[in-house]
Amino acid sequence: MSDVVIRAENISKKYIIGHEKQASYSTFSESLSSAAHSIRNKILHPFSADNETTELEEFWALKDINFEIKQGDKVGIIGRNGAGKSTLLKILSRITEPTTGKIGIKGRVASLLEVGTGFHPELTGRENIFLNGAILGMTKKEIKMKFDEIVDFSGIEKFLDTPVKRYSSGMYVRLAFAVAAHLEPEILIIDEVLAVGDAEFQKKCLGKMDEVSQEGRTLIFVSHNMAAIKALCTRGLLLKNGYTISDDIINNIVALYDNHTKPPSCKVTKNSILTKASISPSIINNSAKQLITITLTIKPTFPLPNYFMIGLEDNYGNRIFTNGTHLDANWHKIKLNTTISCKFPPPSLTPGNYWISIAIGHENPRHNLEFHRCALGITVENKEANTTSSLLPGQGSIVVDANWSCS
Amino acid sequence: MKKITEQSNACFSEFDITIQPGKRLDKSLKELWQYRDLFFFLAWRDFKVRYKQTIIGALWAFLRPLLTMIVFTIIFGKVAGLPSQGDAPYAIMVFSAMLPWYFFSSSFGDGSNALVANSSMISKVYFPRIIIPISTLFVNLVDLGISFVILLILMIYYQFAPSTNIVFLPLFLLLAIAFTIALTLWMSALNVKYRDIRYIVPFIIQFGLYVSPVGFSSEVITNKWRIIYSLNPMVGVIDGFRWCIIGKAANFYWPGFIISIAFTIFLLISGYLFFSNTERKFADII
Numbered sequence: 001m002s003d004v005v006i007r008a009e010n011i012s013k014k015y016i017i018g019h020e021k022q023a024s025y026s027t028f029s030e031s032l033s034s035a036a037h038s039i040r041n042k043i044l045h046p047f048s049a050d051n052e053t054t055e056l057e058e059f060w061a062l063k064d065i066n067f068e069i070k071q072g073d074k075v076g077i078i079g080r081n082g083a084g085k086s087t088l089l090k091i092l093s094r095i096t097e098p099t100t101g102k103i104g105i106k107g108r109v110a111s112l113l114e115v116g117t118g119f120h121p122e123l124t125g126r127e128n129i130f131l132n133g134a135i136l137g138m139t140k141k142e143i144k145m146k147f148d149e150i151v152d153f154s155g156i157e158k159f160l161d162t163p164v165k166r167y168s169s170g171m172y173v174r175l176a177f178a179v180a181a182h183l184e185p186e187i188l189i190i191d192e193v194l195a196v197g198d199a200e201f202q203k204k205c206l207g208k209m210d211e212v213s214q215e216g217r218t219l220i221f222v223s224h225n226m227a228a229i230k231a232l233c234t235r236g237l238l239l240k241n242g243y244t245i246s247d248d249i250i251n252n253i254v255a256l257y258d259n260h261t262k263p264p265s266c267k268v269t270k271n272s273i274l275t276k277a278s279i280s281p282s283i284i285n286n287s288a289k290q291l292i293t294i295t296l297t298i299k300p301t302f303p304l305p306n307y308f309m310i311g312l313e314d315n316y317g318n319r320i321f322t323n324g325t326h327l328d329a330n331w332h333k334i335k336l337n338t339t340i341s342c343k344f345p346p347p348s349l350t351p352g353n354y355w356i357s358i359a360i361g362h363e364n365p366r367h368n369l370e371f372h373r374c375a376l377g378i379t380v381e382n383k384e385a386n387t388t389s390s391l392l393p394g395q396g397s398i399v400v401d402a403n404w405s406c407s
Numbered sequence: 408m409k410k411i412t413e414q415s416n417a418c419f420s421e422f423d424i425t426i427q428p429g430k431r432l433d434k435s436l437k438e439l440w441q442y443r444d445l446f447f448f449l450a451w452r453d454f455k456v457r458y459k460q461t462i463i464g465a466l467w468a469f470l471r472p473l474l475t476m477i478v479f480t481i482i483f484g485k486v487a488g489l490p491s492q493g494d495a496p497y498a499i500m501v502f503s504a505m506l507p508w509y510f511f512s513s514s515f516g517d518g519s520n521a522l523v524a525n526s527s528m529i530s531k532v533y534f535p536r537i538i539i540p541i542s543t544l545f546v547n548l549v550d551l552g553i554s555f556v557i558l559l560i561l562m563i564y565y566q567f568a569p570s571t572n573i574v575f576l577p578l579f580l581l582l583a584i585a586f587t588i589a590l591t592l593w594m595s596a597l598n599v600k601y602r603d604i605r606y607i608v609p610f611i612i613q614f615g616l617y618v619s620p621v622g623f624s625s626e627v628i629t630n631k632w633r634i635i636y637s638l639n640p641m642v643g644v645i646d647g648f649r650w651c652i653i654g655k656a657a658n659f660y661w662p663g664f665i666i667s668i669a670f671t672i673f674l675l676i677s678g679y680l681f682f683s684n685t686e687r688k689f690a691d692i693i
Contacts, residue, residue, distance in 0.1 A: 007422070015691070094533040096690040097428050104422030109533075117531040120452055122459045127452075134448040135532055137441070 004106070005187060005218050006069040006092070011101035013062040013087050013242075061087040062098070063242040074219045076233035076250055078226075078257045083239040085222045089113060089191055092220065107186030107218075110137055114191070116176030121165035125156060125175055128164055132179045146182040153208070154178035174201055181208045187218045206232065226254050227351075227382075272370055273298050273305060273360055279376045284346050294342045294376065296358065304336050305369055309359040313374065314352065314397045321347065326363065348399035351382040438535055445538050450545030453517075457546060468553045472505045479505075479622035489623045495653040496565045499558070503652040504621045504645040506554050507583045511641060512612045514547040518591035519608045522599050526693045536686045540595040541588060551580075558652070570654025579647035586640040586671045592678035596685050599693050620645050625660070633663055640674075643667025 062084045069075055077085050090096045092103065093111035118135040119128050129150055133143040143150075151157055154175045156167075164172060190209070206228055213219045213232065223229050229236070229250065236253025238245040246256055276297035281290065294310060309324035323344065325331040355374035361367050419425050458464040476498060483489045484497035491497045518540040522529065525539050562569060598604035619641040620627070628636050636642055643664045650659045 007419070090690065091426065094424070094426060095530065097426065097687045099428055101428070102419060103426040104419040105424040105426070106422050109424075111533065114527075114531045118525075118528045120456060122456045123452065127455065131448050131452055134442075134445045135528060135534065137534065138444075139441075140444040140447070 003071040004068050005071050005073075006067075006106070007104045008065055008067050008092075009102045011062055011065040011088070011091060011098045011103065012060060013084075013091060013096070014099040015059045015061055017057045017059050060242050062091070062239075065101070065239075065244055067237060067244070067247055069218060069220070072213075072216045072218060073235055074213045074233045075221070076229040076236045076253070077220065077222045077239065078229065078236055078253055079239035082241070084242040085239055086113070086191060088239070089189055089220070089222060093189055105187065108137070109187045109189065110180075110183040110185035111189035112136070112180045112183075112191065113189075115173055115180065119164055119172070119176060122163055124163055125160045125167070128175065129179055132176065136180060136183055137185075138183060142184075150178045150182050153181060153204075170198065170201075177201075177205055181205065181212075185217070187220070188212060189220045191222045192224060202228075226257070230254055272372070273301055274358065274370060274372060274375075275299055277358060277372070277375050279356065279378060282377065283379045283381060285381045288346050290346065291343045292346055292378070294356065294358075296340045296342075296360075298338050298340070298360065300338050303362070304338070305360045305362060306336060307361045307363040307366060308340055308342070309361075310342060311357045311359075312347070312378075313355045313357065318397070320349070320354070320397060324359070326366070348401075349380045350395075350397050350399055351380050352397065354378045354380065354397075439538075442534055442538060445534060446542050446545070449538065449542035453543060453546045454549060465553075468550045469557060472502070472509050472554050473557060475509075476502045476505050483622040487623075489627060492624050492626065492649060492653055496567060499561055499565060499567055500624060500649065500653060501622060502554075502558050502561055503648050504619075506551060506558065507579070507644045507648050508616065508619060508621045508641065509554060510547050510551045511583055511587050511644075512616070513550065514544045514587045515590055515594070516608060516612055517543040517547070518587070519594035519598055519604060521591075522595045522689065523602070523605075523693065529693055530690045536689060537592070537682060540591045543591075544584065544587065569652050570650075572651045572654055574651075576648070576651040579644055579651060582640065582647065582668065582671060583644045585675055586644065586667075589671060589674035589678045592682045593674070596678075596682045599685070599689050615639070615641065624649075625663075633660060634666065637663030637666045638670055640667040640671045 065084075065088065077088065079085050087096075089111065090113065091098050092105070093109060093113065095111075095113075116132065118132055120131060123131065129147065130140070130143055133146075134140070138146075151160060154171075154177075156171050156175055159167065159171065164175070167175070188209075209219065209221070209232060219232070221229065221233055233250045235248070236250040237247050238253050238257055246253060248256075274296060276295075278295050280293050280295075281288075284290070284292065296308065298305060307325055309322065309326075311322040312320040314320060323342075354377070356376040356378060358370075358372045358375045359368050360370045360372075362369065458467060461467065463470075479501045480498045484491070484501070491500045521540045521543050522536070528534075528539075529536065561567075594604050594608055616622075619639060625633070625636065625642055625646055637660070644667070646660060646664065
């Protein structure tokens with residue numbers, strides 16, 4: 001017997017999306033007869049999609065997905081919105097059935113696609129722990145055994161006998177995650193549920209999930225939080241538009257995902273003057289001192305471009321700095337060549353992905369020949385758990401060392 | 408090709424669960440047993456929530472059947488002058504029908520809406536779906552118990568001793584439960600796709616109240632029509648309840664009862680098949 005706990009073969013899932021057609025009934029009797037016609041169709045073919053008033057379009061949320069997951073694997077499923085991650089989880093948790101393919105699962109599965117499913121606002125925290133536990137597949141005995149731990153983890157002892165409709169959303173989420181965290185299935189499936197709650201609670205949740213995976217349970221985790229995925233998972237599955245792009249160790253998958261998240265206009269095409277662009281190192285940490293080198297190779301066209309510019313942008317499209325040959329007094333002393341390099345000290349940046357755009361042109365009169373948006377990527381990693389890790393998205397991308405004191 | 412399929416099937420035999428399109432979900436009794444506590448907790452939730460934010464709370468469980476009984480006794484017994492069965496007071500005859508009728512109508516009403524009402528659970532968590540419509544039955548069983556207490560009070564008031572047939576009451580209750588489950592399975596599954604059901608069900612219940620012999624004795628119906636009348640399984644259930652409570656004076660119409668049972672079994676099996684064939688699609692269309 002192998003230790004494969006999940007095997008998926010050729011999983012596809014088709015949805016039919018209906019676009020409503022403009023109704024063109026002019027008289028009451030026409031619309032009535034059309035309604036009668038569609039009722040007749042409904043009776044003859046119940047549960048078939050209504051093709052009278054809507055235009056139908058097939059949409060493949062998943063296409064030919066194959067994978068095997070072994071006992072104790074910690075798999076992160078990565079992809080952009082609409083890549084099919086949630087559909088895959090829904091199929092694995094038996095909520096919806098695949099259109100084609102076959103899946104075998106060994107052991108008890110618990111899936112957490114949403115925090116607090118089935119919570120009833122009128123019931124108290126205590127009552128909801130039991131209700132939610134039962135919905136997630138625990139028996140009354142198991143819940144009773146875990147009850148104190150759950151309450152402890154959630155930190156809401158004081159409000160245990162208050163109806164949850166009076167809870168703050170933070171309390172609600174903490175209680176809900178606490179219940180789910182104490183499931184003890186052989187396979188745990190978790191969708192993006194950590195997006196809620198404050199940073200401290202997220203940390204606690206990740207810790208709990210890590211603990212679960214240390215016990216040799218199998219974990220399938222979907223998140224947009226790459227740091228969390230990297231910390232938790234050993235293996236990754238990259239989905240794009242319903243297809244598997246890659247199935248590899250997690251670091252490769254995250255790197256690949258970063259490449260795939262580039263804006264679409266980043267390609268160096270055959271006809272462009274720029275034939276090659278590279279950056280070294282492409283991964284830096286925020287305390288690195290090593291110079292970053294960008295090397296550009298261009299076609300030997302005449303006249304050779306003699307004006308180059310680079311611009312650094314963060315993941316949200318904000319320009320961080322711009323630099324160009326016109327700012328370097330030494331530039332014209334260099335002989336013209338088809339290989340151009342640019343060295344600059346690493347800027348102090350908060351961890352994340354950054355993009356370099358490249359412009360090529362002529363100096364005199366100055367004009368651009370080509371502009372390559374986000375041609376190169378650069379990743380800033382968090383070397384040590386220092387202060388910058390507690391910054392939130394939107395709090396800027398430049399790291400400044402400041403000293404705070406009282407006087 | 409066939410060989411490959413066989414091989415791949417062999418590969419899957421070692422798994423506990425196989426997911427495959429078109430395959431009916433594997434809802435063995437074992438699995439329902441694993442989820443037995445969910446039956447309890449859902450019923451308990453409905454019970455807890457039922458009379459929240461009401462002033463007289465559980466008193467409603469007493470009032471509803473009591474008031475209906477009074478109205479029926481006045482209209483059918485006094486105004487229309489319909490006969491009771493044997494020497495039983497009209498109120499008791501009406502109330503012994505009210506017990507199964509209220510159980511049926513409330514569970515059927517709640518149950519057929521249950522899947523839609525719990526749609527968020529259906530699209531986010533897996534569990535045997537059948538638990539949802541069936542768990543609504545439990546709350547109404549509690550109400551039935553409360554109504555039974557009212558019946559006892561009425562009997563004391565009228566100094567009317569129940570018949571010894573009362574020991575058979577659980578059998579007729581079982582028929583009522585089976586019929587309710589059958590209809591609920593059909594309607595709740597249809598309701599997922601066709602929300603028309605939401606408007607049809609109250610109509611069926613209202614219509615049924617007048618068609619079923621709740622306010623009057625089924626002996627009012629002439630024998631010629633009685634066999635067709637018995638196609639409504641509630642006729643069999645209500646006649647049975649009266650036979651148990653009032654006793655020999657309420658003549659029991661056997662052919663009708665057998666038809667009621669047969670029709671209930673047919674509805675139950677077809678309802679179960681329909682439910683389990685459509686439940687795979689619930690999450691997609693709810």
